[in-house]
Amino acid sequence: MNVENAKAQMKKGVLEYCILSILSRNSGYASDIIRELKEARMIVVEGTLYPLLTRQKNAGLLSYRWEESTQGPPRKYYELTDKGREFLNELDTAWNELVEAVQFIRKK
Amino acid sequence: MKRTLTINLGGQVFHIDEDAYEELKAYLTRIEVHFSDPGERKEVMDDIERRMAELLQEKDGDKNRVVTLNEVREMKEILGDPDEIGESGEETSSRKETRHYRTPGYKRIYRNPDDRILGGVCGGLGAYFHINPLLFRILFIIFTFAGGTGLLVYIILWIVVPEARTRAQKMEMRGEPVTIENLGKTVREEFNEVRNSFRKT
Numbered sequence: 001m002n003v004e005n006a007k008a009q010m011k012k013g014v015l016e017y018c019i020l021s022i023l024s025r026n027s028g029y030a031s032d033i034i035r036e037l038k039e040a041r042m043i044v045v046e047g048t049l050y051p052l053l054t055r056q057k058n059a060g061l062l063s064y065r066w067e068e069s070t071q072g073p074p075r076k077y078y079e080l081t082d083k084g085r086e087f088l089n090e091l092d093t094a095w096n097e098l099v100e101a102v103q104f105i106r107k108k
Numbered sequence: 109m110k111r112t113l114t115i116n117l118g119g120q121v122f123h124i125d126e127d128a129y130e131e132l133k134a135y136l137t138r139i140e141v142h143f144s145d146p147g148e149r150k151e152v153m154d155d156i157e158r159r160m161a162e163l164l165q166e167k168d169g170d171k172n173r174v175v176t177l178n179e180v181r182e183m184k185e186i187l188g189d190p191d192e193i194g195e196s197g198e199e200t201s202s203r204k205e206t207r208h209y210r211t212p213g214y215k216r217i218y219r220n221p222d223d224r225i226l227g228g229v230c231g232g233l234g235a236y237f238h239i240n241p242l243l244f245r246i247l248f249i250i251f252t253f254a255g256g257t258g259l260l261v262y263i264i265l266w267i268v269v270p271e272a273r274t275r276a277q278k279m280e281m282r283g284e285p286v287t288i289e290n291l292g293k294t295v296r297e298e299f300n301e302v303r304n305s306f307r308k309t
Contacts, residue, residue, distance in 0.1 A: 030155065030159065031159070031162065044188070045185075045186065045187060045188025045189070045192065046159065046186055046187050046188065047139070047156065047187035047188040047189075047190075047192065047193035048188060048192055048193055050152050050155040050156055050159070050193070051143070051148070051152050051193060051194075053155070054148055054151045054152050054155070055148070058147075058148065071165065073118060073119050073120060073158055073161060073162070076155070076158075
């Protein structure tokens with residue numbers, strides 16, 4: 001059990017929640033999401049994001065549309081579906097409960 | 109002096125050094141083998157290729173420049189370790205099977221499309237038993253003239269035995285374990301074969 005591994009495991013679970021949360025504000029393409037996650041220091045490398053987006057899309061939480069870009073190839077813009085919004089609401093509640101629980105324990 | 113290749117990465121054309129190409133190809137293959145679902149694999153690989161194309165364009169807009177080994181290594185740094193990318197895509201329970209999705213040394217008879225005269229039956233048999241396919245060819249010809257059973261058996265095998273289409277199937281045909289390292293090895297071998305055939309012409 002090393003620290004780096006434990007930290008990575010912790011982040012991984014929260015990462016999907018963060019993606020949905022970012023997309024609930026605005027639709028965005030992969031690089032936008034990556035930039036925000038990097039700013040927040042949630043991820044270090046980019047590659048991990050792509051399989052997550054594909055999985056969330058296949059689960060019906062996200063949909064995407066193609067948009068032309070002024071420089072380079074067309075971009076895939078992701079947005080939350082209704083199902084994704086519901087899912088996010090549930091996660092919001094779960095997250096608050098989790099934070100409260102951890103704080104409760106740590107204060108004791 | 110270096111030889112360069114032209115590749116299509118995420119729908120964009122790039123010139124790339126030979127060593128950089130080899131590194132890039134091996135990297136993409138190492139990511140690819142983590143995804144067992146073909147639809148998901150295609151989509152994730154397309155996304156990653158498009159991102160790579162974007163990264164290269166951001167660096168320098170000049171269309172005629174050549175992508176170097178250093179740039180490929182930089183992209184690998186940005187995108188991360190193939191094992192990590194694969195893990196985030198797979199459910200933890202199925203992670204093990206994707207590493208060794210067949211038991212090591214699993215062997216099957218296939219028709220060999222790389223070594224064939226008619227349907228690749230003898231080539232496949234040769235690869236399976238690790239003997240010269242010529243022996244099977246002679247046997248089939250002898251039995252064809254001695255009563256015609258040779259031809260019949262050949263045609264039945266042609267119909268029944270599947271062709272080795274994928275890289276993994278070709279490795280199974282030779283009885284090599286299908287692991288990520290070995291897949292990487294065959295990619296490099298194939299690349300060298302192509303390179304050598306270019307040199308000959």
